[in-house]
Amino acid sequence: MINIVYKTLFLKGEEGFRKAASWSKILFLASALLLFVKPGLTPAVVVFAILLVLSAIWPGFEWFVSGVLVSAVPAFWFSLTAYMSGILGLPGVGLAGAIVIFSRTIAFSILILFTASIISPVRVSNLMLRLKSPAYFPLLLWRTIPYGLKNTIDSLQIGVLKKEKAYKRLAPAVAIMLEYGGYIEEYNWFKLESKPLSNLPSSTSVKYTLILLLSSLILFTLCILV
Structure with a gap:
């Protein structure tokens, strides 16, 4: 499971959502984080569902399952410790609160993994060259x-x-x-x-850019409605 996530992060080339425009990636991350600011279970479920759809497109459903299973370990620990604290009379949460913590931790972890996976080192290099x-x-x-x-x-x-x-x-x-x-x-x-004489070749995919843009619009809309 860890190897699948690891290969996607470091051993994939310029493909999938890495070819999306940089502004669409920033917009998607901003919209997801804006929704996450709202408390409760609903934001986590929405972000989780959208990431499931995006992951099915790229880098694949197998990566999504692996990411969920890897993220489940810290999520279970956070929710368990918070629940046990409540049982022992310390500041904690009940069973419903533990489920919310578990769900939000998994959704946030998958969001971070997905964001890291779509970062293009070639585009980052070209940006640093301009700077x-x-x-x-x-x-x-x-x-x-x-x-x-x-x-x-x-x-x-x-x-x-x-x-x-x-x-x-x-x-x-x-x-x-x-x-x-x-x-x-x-x-x-x-x-x-020495300094490179020109930018590294990279292409932008309209398809993946529009998919991220549509996902961002959905998230922004839900930020208003939720």
Whole structure:
């Protein structure tokens, strides 16, 4: 499940909603957060339903199910602790409140995962180029994070086989990532120290832009009605 979410974040190219116009992504996120400000279960259900439809279009229903299952872990913990606090006489919530916390946490987590998945490192690089900032860093970051995560997971799995505690395996993983970073800095010194002459090629999809725009209009309308 985590691998599916991980692959969508870092191993997908310029496809799907990543090709939507940047303003449509910002508008969609703003409308969803504006609806989330309203209390209760209804905003969470609406955002969850819209994300289900969008995820079925891209990156796929399998990604959505994986994201829900991954998000269910912190959601269950938050709702359980709030409910148990109420039972023990501490500031907490009842069963209905726990269900609301669970639902809102899952919906918000899926929203964050979906937003992160549709960010285009190519567009971010082009934006940084216009701002006269280091334009190669977003692309390098999108390529080095998966390597770092893979090394960390491998190191933890080795620790399980050797019956070592998890914190003892962090130092080897960090050492490998630092070495890898040194290689990148050495081999790409000229690119990192120079400025790109032109923007990286990227295309905008009218289809995905209109889908996000329609979703944003629905969310804005519900913000008024709810």
